[in-house]
Amino acid sequence: MSAFARALLVGLVALSASGCVDPKKDPLPIEGSTYRISRKSTPVTNEQSQVEIKILTSRDECAQQLGLMGQDLEDCIPRVDRATGETTLSFTLKDSTLGTPVLLPLHQEQVLISHMDRKMQSAGEYELIPRDPLQTGQLFILLIDGSGSMYENDGERAKKVYQALLNKQVVERFFAKSDTARNGVVLLRFSNEVQGLDGGPAQVLTKPAQYKQMVQGHLMQRSGGYTHLYSAVEYAVTDLLGEPAIREWLQVNMAEPTVVLITDGFNNETAQDVCADNVPRLEHTLDVLRQARGAAGQSRPTLFTVGLGKAIRSRYTYEKNRKLNGRELCGPHGDRRINNDLENYGIDNVSLTWLAEEGGGSSFVKSRPKGLAEVFQAAAAERYRWYTARYRLDGFYHRQSYFVRISLLAYAVASSTVDIHPSGWLDAPSGEVAADQWTRPGSMGRALAFLMPLLGGLLLLSYLGPAVFNARRAIFRRARKR
Amino acid sequence: MGGNAWDFPMNIFLIPYTWARHLVPALVVAGAMALYWWIFLVVTVQLGPSLYEMGLLWRQGAEGGYFLIFASVVVSFASLFVEGSLRRRSVVKRVGYAALGGGLTLFFSIFAFLIAWWTVVLLSGDMRTVVEDPAAVALRFRGVLWGAVGLSAGLGTWMVRKGVALVAGKVAERFGDRLGEEKANAALIAAKMETSVGVGFFGHTLGATAASALGAGVWDGVGYYGVMPTLGIISQDLYLAPALGLVVWGFLHGALTWGIPPELYAGWIRVLSPFRYGHRIPVDRPDGTGAERFVGHFPRGLDMHMPAQNGVAELHASFVVDDTRHYTVRGLSVQPTTVKRLMEQVKIHYNPLSPAPLETALSMEDRVIMSDGANEVVLEFILLPKEER
Structure with a gap:
């Protein structure tokens, strides 16, 4: 092989190699x-x-x-x-x-x-x-506001919650049947402190009958006190999940906790609280929530928030990178008292939005039982x-x-x-x-189905010349039968 | 076949000497391109993931290069291969010449593609990002690449044809005595023919470039507009577009760069009269040198005997072929001899006052009518592939 041919071959191989992929x-x-x-x-x-x-x-x-x-x-x-x-x-x-x-x-x-x-x-x-x-269980932790305002107007808001919780589809979703997974519900009421709906310790309800009995027997029982909303969230995502009964149930059923917070007002811990007072409290709660969701080896809670009534800042839109401060949380109402003032105008949808966003869930403001039932269904929706x-x-x-x-x-x-x-x-x-x-996806056979007739057509055309030639000669009597 | 068989003048598997013969190599090259499209598609789609894992799949930026360069190689290979088949070269020579053409085309195409690519990139200005995107489908930036590799295919093919002719001539000149007269003559004639007919530099380069450019047009047109998209036949289909583009390129390359040369055909005299109907004799010599065939009723020493009672003179006419493969017929008798063709007849009977016999050029299917005034014999002149016996 001459030097030129060898150089050419080497060049072609090098060129080909440079055109090939690097699989990594x-x-x-x-x-x-x-x-x-x-x-x-x-x-x-x-x-x-x-x-x-x-x-x-x-x-x-x-x-x-x-x-x-x-x-x-x-x-x-x-x-x-x-x-x-x-x-x-x-x-x-x-x-x-x-x-x-x-x-x-x-x-x-x-x-x-x-x-x-x-x-x-x-x-x-x-x-x-x-x-x-998802083929694992879910533990639905319902944190229901037990403050006095829930029972005002003949318990109007508590009744909406009652109807929604007993909605047939909600119950079915909470206790969805599965071969491999089991769901449970924990009903909690919060005001100054958090306790079971029946006033006792938190307990996991695993049967629809138990659940209905609990709601029917205890939800409409009047309670009172201020709305320690942030503390309730902190408790639900930390201490509650650490309680032996709850922890064991989660472990045994390999379940994920889903917290649904239901409230009709603001976080209000004293009679003198103004809206801006909630800024450091909310920041603290958000930190706790982040830690709870980011901690290795523990159940990762998801938080949904539901406001019952009218949003006080209905045009508020959440942006992740925005800094939480008085202006962000309260808008123009930072110095206004919550008790008997702001809470009369609506619910703190901004706090609820921040909590839900950090909690990996969604925030809703609903005023009718049907809407509320949809929220419960969304919280209990199947995960994929x-x-x-x-x-x-x-x-x-x-x-x-x-x-x-x-x-x-x-x-x-x-x-x-x-x-x-x-x-x-x-x-x-x-x-x-x-x-x-x-x-x-199509089959490569279709390419073959296109190729074969094409090649057949070309082959046929190549015989067309002699065929036409011979036919023409037959017509003009230059070919005869022997 | 017996009495029911038609006496057709030629085998259906051979190519008659009509203008349509030039389309046959084109059809073969088009078929080769269709096959190439399918193979490239199978390699890309079916084998692509496995080749990728082995690091043998081309980078996407190089896909266009591989696609067009190999297409040009296929065009060149198929064009030379079909020529070798028609010339009845041995398989080794047939494949050898085709491979040589493919190799030269590969060499030229790589350089042509790279030059065209960088030219387009450098002239693209603000559109550079689009040009450099290997996924961009745009005739404006890709058409030049098709043209460049098409030109290379023409160049590679031409070099082989020209080279073969030159070498054949030189061999015949230098080693003619060792080859024997017949082979040496054949080589010289082949050299002469190959350098004069259908082997033009411009025919190859311009024809090949035009072919690939039109192929690019079809590729883009079908891919962008479709074929009667309103009727839903093919609309914006980049699956069939390259197939049709390559087929058009192959067909036009085959049709524009090389026609089947006359030296692959031999002239025949064929009887159309009832007596000896269908009998035919060749005009050409096997070595391709000039020859003259005589027709008459003289019983011995003539190439074709026809009876006197049918009006044929003792030495009535002769059919001549020269070294340049021009055929003529000469009237050698004073008895009427007429050549008839479409809308024309030529009387070539011998004029005793003339020092030389009359003659006229012959073309395919001319009829020569020899007569004594009362009876007549009709012969025809036909060109048949050399394989036809």
């Missing part, structure tokens, strides 16, 4: 397509974010992180289809510090999907499919291990690299992006549209 770094191929996807999703970092969205980008990730097999595994891996403009991604939620799974009852409105800067909720068709419902998000845009948006961002709109501040690179040259066969109008 380069985007990996999306199965069944010509697209590539970045190896790992990139979480949008936020120091206050406790939850990380992990977008699953490969078969290996789905198998290793979720232990999926069979059809579940097929449903988990990313899918794309340029012809229909569809992108399908699966994700799971993790604790950003501990790395443990976070199980939430997310639904479509609570997850924002963005294709580059286009929000799918408004720009295209989008669907969120929860996968693998992982989700599949799929959306559809015009295929034109697949003619360049793009990123998909998945963000949580509830429970926590979390967001994650993944880069997708369609091929700039060719596509795999388009998928088949299923009954639900979403595409299932």
Whole structure:
């Protein structure tokens, strides 16, 4: 072999090698397509974010992180289809510090999907499919405001709570039947102190009959005192969970505690309290809540808050990075007394929002029993291990690299992006549209089904010349039968 | 077959000497490109994940390079391979020439692609991020790449054809005595033909570039607009678009760069009259040198005997082929001899006052009518592939 030929060969090999992927770094191929996807999703970092969205980008990730097999595994891996403009991604939620799974009852409105800067909720068709419902138990801890205001007007607000708690669907949800998991409910009343609804110690109710009996027998019993709302939350997420009976029940049933706080006013510990006094108290409660949720080896409580009545600052919107101060918590009412003043105008929806946001749950303001029942259902909603998000845009948006961002709109501040690179040259066969109008992966057999007739046609055309020639000669009598 | 068989003039598996013969290599190259598209797709989609794990899959930024460069290699290989098949070269030579063409094309294509790529990037200005995005689908920035590799395919193919012709000529000149007269003559004629017909530099480079550019147009057009999208036939389909783009490229490359040369055909004289109907004799010599075939009723020493009672003179006409493969017919008798073709007839009977016999050029399917005034014999001149016997 001449030196030139050898140099040429070496050059070609080097050139080929430089064009090959580095499996540890380069985007990996999306199965069944010509697209590539970045190896790992990139979480949008936020120091206050406790939850990380992990977008699953490969078969290996789905198998290793979720232990999926069979059809579940097929449903988990990313899918794309340029012809229909569809992108399908699966994700799971993790604790950003501990790395443990976070199980939430997310639904479509609570997850924002963005294709580059286009929000799918408004720009295209989008669907969120929860996968693998939680098979562990849940302990619902209902913290019901026992202050005097709940029983004013012939116990109007307490009656709403009563009706909601005995709503058939709420009861069914609290005590959802499962082969492997068991739910329980703890009913607590708080005012100056926290105690069981019947005035005794906290007890776990595991049967609907017990629960109904407790609500019917004790909820409407009048109590009184100030509203030590923050202290009640602190107790529920720390001391209560540490009580032997509760701790043991949680351990035995591998259950997650869900605290639902129900109140009709403000945190009000003395008659002279003004709204701004609650700022350091709330900060303390939030710190306790963060610690409780971030502590390793313990149950991780989720907090939902419910305000009964009218919000005093109905236009308030929560922003994670904002600093908590008198202006933030009370608006223009920082110096106004709570007792017999502010509490007469509405409920402290700002405190409830902050508590729920830090507690990984949601905050609601409801005034009717039906709305209240929906809140209980939401708190008791099924939680899922992982989700599949799929959306559809015009295929034109697949003619360049793009990123998909998945963000949580509830429970926590979390967001994650993944880069997708369609091929700039060719596509795999388009998928088949299923009954639900979403595409299932296509088969490469379709390419063969296109190729074979094409080759057959070309072959036929190549015989057309002599065939026409001979036919023409027959017509013009230059070919005869012998 | 017996009495029911039609006496067709040629085998259906061969290519008749009509204008449509130039499309046959084009169809073969188009078929090769269709096959290439499918293989590339299978490798990318089916084998991609496994190749990725082994580190053997191309980076996405290099995908376009691999796709187009290998396509140009396939075009060149298929074009030379089909030529080798038509020339009935041995399998080793057939594959060897095709592989040489593919190799040269690979070499040229790599450089052409890189040069075209960097030119586009450097001239892209504000659009640089779009140009550098390997996922961007845009004829504006990718068309040049198609053209560059198309040009390379033409260049690689031309070099092999030209090289083969030159080498054949040199070999015949230098080693003719060792090859024997027949082989040496054949080599010289092949060299002469290959350097003069269908092996033009501009024919190859411009034709190949135009072919790949039109392929790029089809690729983008089908991918962006579709084929009758309002009827839902193919709309914005980047799955079929590259297949159709490559097929068009292959077809046009095959059609524009190389036509089937006349030296692959031989002229025949064929009887159309009832007596000896279908009987035919070749005009050409096996070594391709000039020849003259005589027709008459003289019983011995003529190439084709036709009976006197049918109006044929003793030495009526002759069919001639020269070294440049031009065919003519000469009238050698004073008896009527007429050449008929579409909307034209030429009388070439011998004129005793003329010092030389009359002759006229022959083309495919011309009829030569020999007569004594009362009876006539009709012959036809046809060009058939050399394999036809």
